[in-house]
Amino acid sequence: MKKIMLVAINQPKRYAFCLALGYLKSYLENDPFLRSAYRCVIGNYSIEEFEEDDIIDDIAKEQYDIIGFSCYSLNVTLNLRIAERLKKLWPECLIVLGGPEVSEISEKYLVDNPYVDIIARGEGEVTFSEIARKILEKDHDFADVEGITYWNKNEIKVNKSRQLLDDLDKIPSPYLNESILLDNPKNIALVETFRGCRFKCTYCYEGKNFPKLRHFSVERIIGDIKYLIKKGITEIWLINSTFNYNKPLLTRICKKISEVNSEKKARLVADLRAEYIDSEVVELLKSANVVIAEIGLQAVNKETLENIKRPFDRNKFIENFRLVVDNGFKTCLDVICGLPGDNFFRFARTMKFVINQRPVSVSGAFLEVLPGTEMRESKERFDLVYDPQPNYEIISNYSFSADEIRRAKIFTKKIIREYHSVCID
Numbered sequence: 001m002k003k004i005m006l007v008a009i010n011q012p013k014r015y016a017f018c019l020a021l022g023y024l025k026s027y028l029e030n031d032p033f034l035r036s037a038y039r040c041v042i043g044n045y046s047i048e049e050f051e052e053d054d055i056i057d058d059i060a061k062e063q064y065d066i067i068g069f070s071c072y073s074l075n076v077t078l079n080l081r082i083a084e085r086l087k088k089l090w091p092e093c094l095i096v097l098g099g100p101e102v103s104e105i106s107e108k109y110l111v112d113n114p115y116v117d118i119i120a121r122g123e124g125e126v127t128f129s130e131i132a133r134k135i136l137e138k139d140h141d142f143a144d145v146e147g148i149t150y151w152n153k154n155e156i157k158v159n160k161s162r163q164l165l166d167d168l169d170k171i172p173s174p175y176l177n178e179s180i181l182l183d184n185p186k187n188i189a190l191v192e193t194f195r196g197c198r199f200k201c202t203y204c205y206e207g208k209n210f211p212k213l214r215h216f217s218v219e220r221i222i223g224d225i226k227y228l229i230k231k232g233i234t235e236i237w238l239i240n241s242t243f244n245y246n247k248p249l250l251t252r253i254c255k256k257i258s259e260v261n262s263e264k265k266a267r268l269v270a271d272l273r274a275e276y277i278d279s280e281v282v283e284l285l286k287s288a289n290v291v292i293a294e295i296g297l298q299a300v301n302k303e304t305l306e307n308i309k310r311p312f313d314r315n316k317f318i319e320n321f322r323l324v325v326d327n328g329f330k331t332c333l334d335v336i337c338g339l340p341g342d343n344f345f346r347f348a349r350t351m352k353f354v355i356n357q358r359p360v361s362v363s364g365a366f367l368e369v370l371p372g373t374e375m376r377e378s379k380e381r382f383d384l385v386y387d388p389q390p391n392y393e394i395i396s397n398y399s400f401s402a403d404e405i406r407r408a409k410i411f412t413k414k415i416i417r418e419y420h421s422v423c424i425d
């Protein structure tokens with residue numbers, strides 16, 4: 001039997017079960033032929049608990065035929081170091097990368113890191129299963145596997161892109177079939193209710209990684225949440241771009257969640273757009289036991305908002321945010337420092353606006369000029385200077401000098417320290 005290891009390196013502190021890898025395993029094992037040919041395991045590591053050497057030692061307890069890494073801007077550098085060392089240990093092992101960080105600049109990643117064999121671009125479930133199937137064939141010919149960029153002897157081949165799955169329910173739930181082992185109830189479980197985003201903020205890849213809006217069925221979502229609650233999971237993140245963008249759908253989902261979560265054993269976290277909140281939405285969220293509302297603001301300056309293509313209705317925002325606060329939700333308000341159009345004083349005005357809303361917590365991120373985003377394509381237009389290495393942090397732009405950004409960062413960090421981080425316990 002051949003062996004697959006799927007590696008997820010999570011951010012520090014509390015960590016979530018990696019949903020992406022759960023899906024890959026679940027989809028692969030749904031195929032009887034692949035299930036009988038492979039043993040597939042997921043290594044979920046938190047950088048707080050594991051040093052680089054510990055991760056290598058843990059993986060190297062067994063020799064694998066395929067090792068897959070889930071790559072985001074925050075973990076790709078460490079993933080690559082680990083992949084390189086494992087390839088030296090086992091030259092025959094196929095190293096596969098996937099995830100939003102590598103999807104759009106796959107050729108660059110292969111050129112810079114020749115020990116990586118294949119990069120899966122975009123949605124990974126079907127692509128990864130096809131790669132695994134090819135490994136079982138004699139000639140290992142990947143020419144007809146859509147959605148991959150790979151080394152063919154000494155040449156890089158970029159195969160045509162893969163169509164998105166027409167029906168997300170075709171991916172079996174990784175919770176129900178135990179692809180994701182819920183071995184630590186303190187961990188956070190991620191539940192995806194749809195893929196994509198109907199907004200297209202230029203700095204964000206979320207609307208672009210899955211360019212069409214597709215939904216899991218309500219039955220599927222509720223089945224997962226019911227199971228997670230039964231397993232003792234107390235914190236569930238609904239990882240949607242904007243949970244409340246569609247009120248009829250939100251109504252159906254929240255009503256069903258309130259039935260399976262009637263004892264409020266699980267506390268939920270959701271990303272919301274303030275402008276789409278009203279008192280009915282608030283009641284629905286409460287009934288489902290959504291306790292943390294993460295709300296994006298990003299900026300208040302008109303020119304900045306135009307540059308990032310983000311609609312903003314100031315009065316509605318203030319009114320609806322108050323509704324959320326007054327109804328006892330823990331709120332986290334997101335802003336981004338370093339956006340083109342802002343400068344120190346304009347950014348300070350955004351921060352003043354944030355403080356006036358009295359959120360429980362503030363998430364102050366520094367602009368990352370992410371691969372595949374419109375922001376990255378606007379490098380010249382906005383005179384963007386950013387770190388060429390992940391996480392591509394902004395250094396300066398046409399309106400925000402490097403020194404002002406440096407000072408704004410100090411100021412942001414101080415403000416964040418003043419706020420409690422939104423934490424359920």
Ligand code: B12
Nearest residue numbers: 011020068069070072073098099101120123124205206365
């Ligand atoms: C949950 C989440 C988080 C959680 C992480 C929890 C965790 N450990 O999993 C938290 C809140 C911590 C977080 C933080 C941040 N995040 Co975040 N986050 C997400 C979110 C909403 C969901 C991720 C997810 O699970 N998606 C569902 C899975 C199924 O999709 P997927 O990951 O893309 O996986 C599919 C494919 O990519 C592919 N694939 C993935 N891995 C692999 C591996 C292999 C081998 C293969 C073959 C295929 C494959 O197949 C999968 C199935 O189709 C995404 C947006 C989104 N909707 O995806 C952003 C996203 C991943 N985050 C992003 C960013 C930028 C951040 C922040 C840096 C933002 C900030 N500055 O505050 C911070 C980082 C904080 C830090 N320093 O740690 C970016 C990443 C872009 C990039 N180039 O990496 C995204 C895409 C959103 C965006 N802004 O565009 N995030």
Ligand SMILES: C[S@@+](CC[C@H](N)C(=O)[O-])C[C@H]1O[C@@H](n2cnc3c(N)ncnc32)[C@H](O)[C@@H]1O
Nearest residue numbers: 203204241242271296334335365366367368370
């Ligand atoms: C995945 S986004 C979802 C936010 C929500 N949908 C909204 O409309 O604001 C979560 C947060 O990550 C931050 N973020 C997203 N893209 C970023 C980038 N390129 N650089 C820095 N922070 C970013 C933003 O503050 C954002 O609110």
Ligand code: SF4
Nearest residue numbers: 197199201204206241
């Ligand atoms: S920031 Fe939020 S609304 Fe804008 S594209 Fe990203 S997920 Fe969608």
